[in-house]
Amino acid sequence: MNSLKRVIIFGATSAIAEQTARQLVAQGASLYCVGRNNNKLSALIDDLKVRARDQQHIEGCVADLTDTSRHAQLIEAAHQMLGGIDGVLIAHGTLPNQQACQADTELTRQEIETNALSVINLLTLLANHMEKQQSGVIAVISSVAGDRGRQSNYVYGAAKGMVTLFLQGLRNRLAKANVDVVTIKPGFVDTPMTAEFNKKGPLWAKPEQIAKGIVNAMQKGKGEVYLPWFWWGIMLIIKHIPENIFKRMSL
Amino acid sequence: MNVPRSWNRLPNVAADKVHALTERLFSLPESLPKPLLAHGNGRSYGDVCLTEQGTLLLTRGLDRFISFDPQHGVLRCEAGVTLAEILALVVPQGWFLPCTPGTRLATVGGAVANDVHGKNHHAVGSFGHHVRALELWRSDGSVIECRPEDDKVWFSATVGGLGLTGLIRWVELKLMPIQNPWMWVESQRFTNLDEFWVLNRQAETHWPYTVAWIDCLAKGKDRGRGILLSAQHASAQAELPTFKEGRKRILINPPFSLVNNLSLRAFNALYYRQPVKPQGALTHYVPYFYPLDAIQDWNRIYGQRGFYQYQCVIPPREAEAAIAALLDTIAKRGEGSFLAVLKTFGSTPSLGMLSFARPGTTLALDFPNRGDKTLRLLEELDAIVREAGGTLYPGKDARMPASLFQSGFPQWEAFSEYVDPGFSSRFWQRVTL
Numbered sequence: 001m002n003s004l005k006r007v008i009i010f011g012a013t014s015a016i017a018e019q020t021a022r023q024l025v026a027q028g029a030s031l032y033c034v035g036r037n038n039n040k041l042s043a044l045i046d047d048l049k050v051r052a053r054d055q056q057h058i059e060g061c062v063a064d065l066t067d068t069s070r071h072a073q074l075i076e077a078a079h080q081m082l083g084g085i086d087g088v089l090i091a092h093g094t095l096p097n098q099q100a101c102q103a104d105t106e107l108t109r110q111e112i113e114t115n116a117l118s119v120i121n122l123l124t125l126l127a128n129h130m131e132k133q134q135s136g137v138i139a140v141i142s143s144v145a146g147d148r149g150r151q152s153n154y155v156y157g158a159a160k161g162m163v164t165l166f167l168q169g170l171r172n173r174l175a176k177a178n179v180d181v182v183t184i185k186p187g188f189v190d191t192p193m194t195a196e197f198n199k200k201g202p203l204w205a206k207p208e209q210i211a212k213g214i215v216n217a218m219q220k221g222k223g224e225v226y227l228p229w230f231w232w233g234i235m236l237i238i239k240h241i242p243e244n245i246f247k248r249m250s251l
Numbered sequence: 252m253n254v255p256r257s258w259n260r261l262p263n264v265a266a267d268k269v270h271a272l273t274e275r276l277f278s279l280p281e282s283l284p285k286p287l288l289a290h291g292n293g294r295s296y297g298d299v300c301l302t303e304q305g306t307l308l309l310t311r312g313l314d315r316f317i318s319f320d321p322q323h324g325v326l327r328c329e330a331g332v333t334l335a336e337i338l339a340l341v342v343p344q345g346w347f348l349p350c351t352p353g354t355r356l357a358t359v360g361g362a363v364a365n366d367v368h369g370k371n372h373h374a375v376g377s378f379g380h381h382v383r384a385l386e387l388w389r390s391d392g393s394v395i396e397c398r399p400e401d402d403k404v405w406f407s408a409t410v411g412g413l414g415l416t417g418l419i420r421w422v423e424l425k426l427m428p429i430q431n432p433w434m435w436v437e438s439q440r441f442t443n444l445d446e447f448w449v450l451n452r453q454a455e456t457h458w459p460y461t462v463a464w465i466d467c468l469a470k471g472k473d474r475g476r477g478i479l480l481s482a483q484h485a486s487a488q489a490e491l492p493t494f495k496e497g498r499k500r501i502l503i504n505p506p507f508s509l510v511n512n513l514s515l516r517a518f519n520a521l522y523y524r525q526p527v528k529p530q531g532a533l534t535h536y537v538p539y540f541y542p543l544d545a546i547q548d549w550n551r552i553y554g555q556r557g558f559y560q561y562q563c564v565i566p567p568r569e570a571e572a573a574i575a576a577l578l579d580t581i582a583k584r585g586e587g588s589f590l591a592v593l594k595t596f597g598s599t600p601s602l603g604m605l606s607f608a609r610p611g612t613t614l615a616l617d618f619p620n621r622g623d624k625t626l627r628l629l630e631e632l633d634a635i636v637r638e639a640g641g642t643l644y645p646g647k648d649a650r651m652p653a654s655l656f657q658s659g660f661p662q663w664e665a666f667s668e669y670v671d672p673g674f675s676s677r678f679w680q681r682v683t684l
Contacts, residue, residue: 015273039276047315051340192273 011092180221291358330360366411390673411603444475
């Protein structure tokens with residue numbers, strides 16, 4: 001079991017990360033939270049401080065994670081504040097407008113920057129840090145969309161797919177250093193990111209449910225985790241549809 | 252997105268748009284149709300939390316704590332935090348809500364907007380009496396911090412203001428210290444209404460929490476028989492029992508009401524005869540204050556047609572006669588609910604222009620919706636209430652006539668100066684015709 005008493009959360013103001021932060025604090029964690037929006041980050045930190053006990057410390061830093069020049073300094077500051085890193089959650093990201101991306105190469109490039117390249121930059125630095133530490137767990141929110149490219153969101157899917165693949169390699173490397181690498185693959189989650197969708201139906205999960213799964217996966221040092229669990233079955237089927245049939249579908 | 256409803260699922264109206272807020276420093280898209288109205292957790296009844304056109308602003312995303320002073324029991328939190336979430340935070344640290352309604356699933360914004368009251372009104376007043384400050388957002392983008400001392404007018408417009416003065420973004424409460432999460436509860440049976448008045452008067456002088464369950468179908472000499480529950484927070488105890496929260500859920504949506512003359516008569520007969528505990532017993536605060544919260548979706552037992560909640564207040568001088576008349580009318584019809592509650596309010600004036608709680612006696616019960624028959628019964632009850640100079644509780648109302656609202660809330664016209672031009676509710680439109 002991984003101890004999760006000192007955790008960094010990148011993209012802390014996202015709905016899933018906020019719920020994860022609350023659950024970690026309830027379990028006694030100190031947190032270093034990074035978010036892009038000052039108002040949201042302050043509100044988050046104030047809330048977590050109310051929930052925390054005296055021995056727990058909650059701090060944060062405003063940063064846009066597409067500015068990769070800041071990554072090293074953020075990790076260093078977090079380490080200083082926490083006194084060591086038990087766990088990291090990378091939760092920042094955007095949901096690209098697929099149609100808009102199709103018409104705009106610059107937009108496509110930015111989305112891949114945000115959802116894949118900035119994540120990989122963080123992971124490169126964190127991996128070296130945790131490898132030296134010889135302990136800890138790194139968790140990243142990828143997506144079921146990264147399991148197979150489909151017409152409705154393949155820019156997003158490609159970015160998440162890149163992250164998933166990168167994490168497989170990282171998991172392999174860091175296993176020897178006693179560091180766990182967790183790939184979180186949520187299905188449909190009811191958050192501000194998915195505000196445009198019509199959210200009826202049993203497939204839609206709440207951020208609190210996903211958060212519970214993330215904390216559990218981090219504690220147990222799991223590998224690739226579908227949340228909620230039934231997405232494993234759905235994606236198993238989706239992944240195995242032969243390509244010349246899939247290409248004719250409208251998923 | 253599911254269409255937000257009120258708790259009794261009546262009236263069945265839907266706003267044009269539903270917009271979920273996720274942070275208190277929000278900005279709204281230009282395109283949202285007016286009028287606006289905040290909607291918390293939908294535990295009020297009727298249409299104080301509904302609009303027929305316009306946009307419902309869902310506030311459950313404003314669920315963050317802002318600050319807590321555990322030495323002095325002062326808590327500031329966003330308006331979408333539920334009373335349950337507050338209690339989960341503060342009870343383990345020795346604090347309690349000085350005033351709580353019968354459900355902890357209401358949001359704190361909703362509690363302020365309805366100026367809710369509890370079983371201890373005679374001791375501590377209503378929810379608004381324990382609010383130190385609140386922040387109000389107006390549709391023109393302005394933000395007003397309201398305190399009872401400095402800014403009396405906005406405060407007294409917003410407390411009990413049914414969400415009409417704007418959207419409450421945060422609330423600051425003064426909590427009450429407790430020794431442990433347990434209550435000391437004594438129960439006594441009374442054989443009719445006359446006995447209730449005597450017992451109740453005695454109980455109020457000794458107990459901070461008093462409330463009576465009444466058999467609403469009992470007739471003749473048994474009219475108004477019931478059980479009086481008196482309680483106080485338990486003092487520090489050497490040993491405390493353990494408590495495990497039970498949760499049941501009503502999973503089905505019956506096509507008809509399970510509450511009908513037969514089931515009610517049977518239930519009331521049994522319930523009245525349950526062993527009472529005049530010597531007292533320890534009860535955990537959760538089942539004492541929130542017995543129905545344990546049954547998730549209990550509103551379903553009334554079936555698809557929903558139900559009406561009827562809660563009135565009768566001024567002290569008329570109370571005995573009017574309550575007797577109300578019970579006679581209800582018993583004659585054979586309609587009513589398992590949970591019929593009778594309580595006397597204290598004399599501290601409420602702080603809101605539209606606050607419901609005032610000196611007198613309040614009777615609250617549900618009626619399964621049987622269409623016109625039910626509406627006629629409620630009109631008969633209205634006549635008794637009106638005659639006695641009483642009124643009905645907006646937070647529970649789906650159908651009171653405008654005249655009864657206006658006579659019961661004489662400050663309503665002064666209040667309307669403070670209604671945000673961009674806000675309205677179906678309730679407000681209905682009662683200000």
